[in-house]
Amino acid sequence: MNEFKSNNRLYSLDALRGFDMFWIIGAEEIFHKMAEIKDNVFWHGLSNQFIHPEWHGFVFYDLIFPLFLFLSGVTIPYSIGSKLSKGKTKSKLLKRVIKRGIILILLGIIFNNGLEIKSIEDIRFGSVLGRIGLAYMFANIIYLFSSKKNQILWFFGLMLGYWGIILCFSAPGFFPGDLSIEGNIISYLDRLVMPGKLFLGIHDPEGLFSTIPAISTALIGIYTGNLLIKNNKKRSTIKLLIIGLIFILIAQIWNLFFPINKNLWTSSFVLQCGGLSMILMAIFYYLIDILGYHKWAFFFKVIGMNSILIYMSLVFINWNFTTNSVFKWLFDIVGEPYNSVVYVICLLMVQWMFLYLLYKKKIFLRI
Numbered sequence: 001m002n003e004f005k006s007n008n009r010l011y012s013l014d015a016l017r018g019f020d021m022f023w024i025i026g027a028e029e030i031f032h033k034m035a036e037i038k039d040n041v042f043w044h045g046l047s048n049q050f051i052h053p054e055w056h057g058f059v060f061y062d063l064i065f066p067l068f069l070f071l072s073g074v075t076i077p078y079s080i081g082s083k084l085s086k087g088k089t090k091s092k093l094l095k096r097v098i099k100r101g102i103i104l105i106l107l108g109i110i111f112n113n114g115l116e117i118k119s120i121e122d123i124r125f126g127s128v129l130g131r132i133g134l135a136y137m138f139a140n141i142i143y144l145f146s147s148k149k150n151q152i153l154w155f156f157g158l159m160l161g162y163w164g165i166i167l168c169f170s171a172p173g174f175f176p177g178d179l180s181i182e183g184n185i186i187s188y189l190d191r192l193v194m195p196g197k198l199f200l201g202i203h204d205p206e207g208l209f210s211t212i213p214a215i216s217t218a219l220i221g222i223y224t225g226n227l228l229i230k231n232n233k234k235r236s237t238i239k240l241l242i243i244g245l246i247f248i249l250i251a252q253i254w255n256l257f258f259p260i261n262k263n264l265w266t267s268s269f270v271l272q273c274g275g276l277s278m279i280l281m282a283i284f285y286y287l288i289d290i291l292g293y294h295k296w297a298f299f300f301k302v303i304g305m306n307s308i309l310i311y312m313s314l315v316f317i318n319w320n321f322t323t324n325s326v327f328k329w330l331f332d333i334v335g336e337p338y339n340s341v342v343y344v345i346c347l348l349m350v351q352w353m354f355l356y357l358l359y360k361k362k363i364f365l366r367i
Helices: 011-027 029-038 041-048 060-085 090-113 128-145 148-168 185-193 211-230 233-254 267-290 295-304 307-316 319-334 339-360
Strands: none
Touching: 011 029, 011 060, 011 267, 011 295, 011 307, 011 339, 029 041, 029 339, 060 090, 060 128, 060 211, 060 267, 090 128, 090 307, 128 148, 128 211, 148 185, 148 211, 148 267, 211 233, 211 267, 233 267, 267 295, 295 307, 295 339, 307 339, 319 339
């Protein structure tokens, strides 16, 4: 999933992906631990930014998943686009895209359930990687077979169509447009169609039907990738910032009628996260690829170049055991209460060193 710009990697893309993964592999625990220790408004405020709202609402942590999907979309014009320009047929690329999507879906099922053999009703099929696989696959298909103008039409069509479905329908016994966890039409359709168990029993935040607007998130990434390839670098950065701010403004207005909700991946959520993702991409691109400030981003680049591998390692590698084995002496020296914070920092260090060794050996998991 790590692609190239011409013959070189787009450094900012790997760095931003690594920044995104940094929070997934455990960095948010620093704020949770500090909130426990300090017990004041400042640290609790930061900690709360890393706890998903139960239903409606938005915090920084809600951006992490859609940002990764957005970045997957950014790679498409660089990877698929470059292969098209080299004469690869759309049918061959389509097979490759579908294969990638299926692999990600399977990895998502493994991440949720391990390699244990279970009955169908005990398996959770909805997953982060599964949503990325499906949204990435369909966004790629739209990219392959649609003009840039039609890609934009697809983007708005999916968002408005999704809003229309939720507005006009509901679960049996509820009024049309119901947005509660029990009454909304999306959760109800997932309960009818999805095999296995849903994460929340009556709802799955990575359900099948809420993947529809997630395709729009990937399409924002494709638009961004097209912009970075074709336009003047500084002009592209300014354009991304402006569009990002417009998206956030529209999202806040739309939120009054169609709440920002990660669980349902509402259309206002798409615009909110799409706008923030574009702004982050613009900042990273400007600092790294335009101004050439690479050194500060190397830490994140190492993570970003093996993002799927480190994500899957959370299932198969006991990082806690390794961290305790190497640094228990340090935790004893530090003592209560800050040893818990030092523990999280050491855990991240162990994971990063593992990725750095792979980086030095040029070992990358590509799907």
